[in-house]
Amino acid sequence: MKAILYRKFGGPEDLEYTDVPDPKPGSREVLIRVRAAGINPVDWKLHRGKIPGSFLFRLKMPFVPGGEAAGIVEEVGSQVKEFAPGDEIVAFHSALQGGAYAEKMLTSVESCQKKPAGISFEEAASAPLAALTAYQLMKGLEASGKKLLVLGASGGVGHFGVQIGSILGAHVTGVASSRNQGFLNELGCDAVLAYDDPDFRNSLDAYDIVLDAAAAQSPTELSDHMNKGAAYLSTLPNPVHWMQCMFRGFVYRGAMVRSAPEDLKTLMGWLQEGKVRPVVEKTFPLEQAAEAHRSSETGHARGKLVLNVSS
Missing domain, CATH: 3.40.50.720 (NAD(P)-binding Rossmann-like Domain)
Known part of the structure; x- marks a missing residue:
């Protein structure tokens, strides 16, 4: 599959669009075919080593960034009953775990919820982590x-x-x-x-x-x-x-965002009811993640920036 990764701390110029092996889900994991991935300042701050104590995080290089995504379930682990292939879902996990800037993302079942009806993949991907x-x-x-x-x-x-x-x-x-x-x-x-x-x-x-x-x-x-x-x-x-x-x-x-199914369910309910409205200022194709990071680093985005990954 295609993914964005970096092999060292640095800036947007160090992001690579390349092929990586497809991940396989564990017993309580979900494999998502990503349709959209949200961009958060923590992604580029982590890459630049600008987070206090970031030297302690010991990112495993090469590292695929990204902590929030929306897409379609492709495969589930043997003990996953909550979702099935074909379900449209949103997912998030720690930016330190990464993985969203890719055609497929692996995450725990506790970090997923059904995508609200009437919400685009881009809007849904902008919400979980932020x-x-x-x-x-x-x-x-x-x-x-x-x-x-x-x-x-x-x-x-x-x-x-x-x-x-x-x-x-x-x-x-x-x-x-x-x-x-x-x-x-x-x-x-x-x-x-x-x-x-x-x-x-x-x-x-x-x-x-x-x-x-x-x-x-x-x-x-x-x-x-x-x-x-x-x-x-x-x-x-x-x-x-x-x-x-x-x-x-x-x-x-x-902020130390944690996997809390009840919190994600509450959030998705607010989106479904229209009480919370994600605002996506601009989308970028996956291969332009470096340009998206440059835009995010200006600090002037109105709402969220999102990567379009696959159709």
Whole structure:
């Protein structure tokens, strides 16, 4: 099968479009013929070694990146009863496991759900990892009636965070560039702010929850705008930020997305009901994954970028 892989840490120029052996499912695994794969900043940050402590991850090279996909079940393991060949499903697992940037992806049965009817493969592939990141960061917090600030609100995790925050009953303030203010209003933000506005800092309120979907700020920088006991949620776990929160009495959560069937089922239900709307800004053919990574690295994507893999 065709796949994108890299043999060393580096940039988009090191991504190769090549042939790799077809994977075979274990007893509780599902083999998916991938139709679309979502692109997440963690994919290229991992490749560039920009994730704190990434040297500890010991990626097995050559490595096929990607942690979320949508497609059609091709084969199931001997103990899989939940799915059958021909089922349309969505799947995700850790970006450290990878495998989605390929014509076929292998994943555990616990990491799969049926694709909602009426949702395209591209839309479905954009949701599992990014939306679950936002949901699992916020899950269990008392969000109803609380003030939620979403930084990077127009991006992949951010645009899901805005919508999920609204579902959970929060008053959502979204932060993005000036050009994306209208988009944030369409997503349902109660208030919008532009980080490129010279008066941005003075426009900030005091918040109960901060979702840093861009992983570009720190608790120290925002502490004057966080209420006592506030929660700081980041898409990129950072031990320094954890210490900053500990000393200030804030709750800290760094995203470590886990396989939780009930969470993925909840998310797919929201998609089916139209409560959460994936926004795919652009799609790329699999062989143009390097160009897709370059686009993602600009940090200006509106919603998600997705790879079209097979038809």
